[in-house]
Amino acid sequence: MDRIDKRLLTLLQQDASRTNADLAAEVGLSPSSCLRRIRRLNAAGVIERVVAVLNPAKAGRSVKAIITVELERHGEQYVRRFLDMAAKEPAVTQAYSVSGATDALLMLRLKDMEELDALTERLFREESNVARYYTTFVIRTGKDTTEIPL
Amino acid sequence: MDRIDKRLLTLLQQDASRTNADLAAEVGLSPSSCLRRIRRLNAAGVIERVVAVLNPAKAGRSVKAIITVELERHGEQYVRRFLDMAAKEPAVTQAYSVSGATDALLMLRLKDMEELDALTERLFREESNVARYYTTFVIRTGKDTTEIPL
DNA sequence: GGTGGCATGCAATTTTATTGCACAAATTCG
DNA sequence: CGAATTTGTGCAATAAAATTGCATGCCACC
Numbered sequence: 001m002d003r004i005d006k007r008l009l010t011l012l013q014q015d016a017s018r019t020n021a022d023l024a025a026e027v028g029l030s031p032s033s034c035l036r037r038i039r040r041l042n043a044a045g046v047i048e049r050v051v052a053v054l055n056p057a058k059a060g061r062s063v064k065a066i067i068t069v070e071l072e073r074h075g076e077q078y079v080r081r082f083l084d085m086a087a088k089e090p091a092v093t094q095a096y097s098v099s100g101a102t103d104a105l106l107m108l109r110l111k112d113m114e115e116l117d118a119l120t121e122r123l124f125r126e127e128s129n130v131a132r133y134y135t136t137f138v139i140r141t142g143k144d145t146t147e148i149p150l
Numbered sequence: 151m152d153r154i155d156k157r158l159l160t161l162l163q164q165d166a167s168r169t170n171a172d173l174a175a176e177v178g179l180s181p182s183s184c185l186r187r188i189r190r191l192n193a194a195g196v197i198e199r200v201v202a203v204l205n206p207a208k209a210g211r212s213v214k215a216i217i218t219v220e221l222e223r224h225g226e227q228y229v230r231r232f233l234d235m236a237a238k239e240p241a242v243t244q245a246y247s248v249s250g251a252t253d254a255l256l257m258l259r260l261k262d263m264e265e266l267d268a269l270t271e272r273l274f275r276e277e278s279n280v281a282r283y284y285t286t287f288v289i290r291t292g293k294d295t296t297e298i299p300l
Numbered sequence: 301g302g303t304g305g306c307a308t309g310c311a312a313t314t315t316t317a318t319t320g321c322a323c324a325a326a327t328t329c330g
Numbered sequence: 331c332g333a334a335t336t337t338g339t340g341c342a343a344t345a346a347a348a349t350t351g352c353a354t355g356c357c358a359c360c
Contacts, residue, residue, distance in 0.1 A: 021348090032348095033308050033309070036308090048203050048205045050166045054163065055197075056298060064246070080292075087293035093297070094295070095293040096291055099286050102286075136255075137249045145243055146296060179340090181340095182319080186339090303359090303360080306358100309353095309355100311352095312352105314350085322340095323338105324338085325339085327337085328334080329334080329335090330331105
């Protein structure tokens with residue numbers, strides 16, 4: 001991964017819909033060379049996938065919420081079980097087990113409060129392993145990107 | 151936005167590198183019709199962008215951390231100023247102001263601990279408006295997607 | 301100083317996206 | 331209820347883009 005690869009990755013992280021010829025010109029390569037590099041980065045798994053990113057509001061999911069979770073039993077298998085359950089929820093975009101005072105953190109994309117109610121009902125019902133959970137809402141977004149700096 | 155648009159958006163959120171003809175076949179449309187729908191979704195801003203998603207480990211950023219921040223002064227302009235400062239940091243992938251006990255939450259993508267040290271030094275120096283902050287690390291990732299359910 | 305491996309550019313080829321057009325479906329309006 | 335208008339569709343032709351073979355150049359390693 002040399003300087004040119006990094007430039008390409010940065011550009012593709014910002015806009016993967018550009019034509020190969022366009023990218024090639026920007027990094028100073030011929031289209032064929034450029035394409036082969038991108039192919040190589042794909043094959044190597046550096047580029048994991050290419051996806052469309054939607055506007056949340058226009059997709060009808062403008063509410064973003066964060067739930068931190070404290071489990072009854074903290075063993076690895078219990079944490080994993082909880083994460084698996086959370087991951088199955090379409091409204092859950094990120095599900096992590098974390099260090100510190102709580103065990104897990106969920107990031108949610110919601111249509112409305114009803115959806116949050118239904119979701120907490122499913123994830124934190126009586127017979128679940130959840131001791132307590134804290135819900136916070138995102139008021140303002142200063143940044144939200146998938147871009148990884150190189 | 152009918153049923154077909156939603157199907158297209160779901161497919162494109164999962165893999166935007168597929169050919170138009172391929173997508174068209176899957177949703178049961180002709181290539182031209184399919185293309186025009188995607189174009190319309192782009193023009194309407196429902197599709198905000200198309201990006202390459204990198205493998206964090208292979209891009210040299212395997213440490214994910216979350217910082218919750220409590221500010222000295224909580225006024226809107228102070229919150230905004232802090233978010234702007236945080237947003238400028240390349241290692242910060244998400245920066246939100248939130249409801250509840252703390253004022254802001256940052257999601258980080260780090261190379262190593264040194265980088266975290268340098269970053270906290272920059273964001274939480276003496277003359278900053280930050281009263282206290284809590285750092286937690288992501289141990290395990292159960293889910294991490296950009297996909298918004300429709 | 302030679303040699304193998306790898307990346308490059310060019311040009312030809314193939315694949316894919318794009319557009320004009322005629323028609324069908326749905327919606328609006330009289 | 332039916333005509334008019336808008337909107338969406340498929341087909342086929344065209345344009346654009348990606349992809350490949352090949353010859354050359356560049357390094358790293360003998």
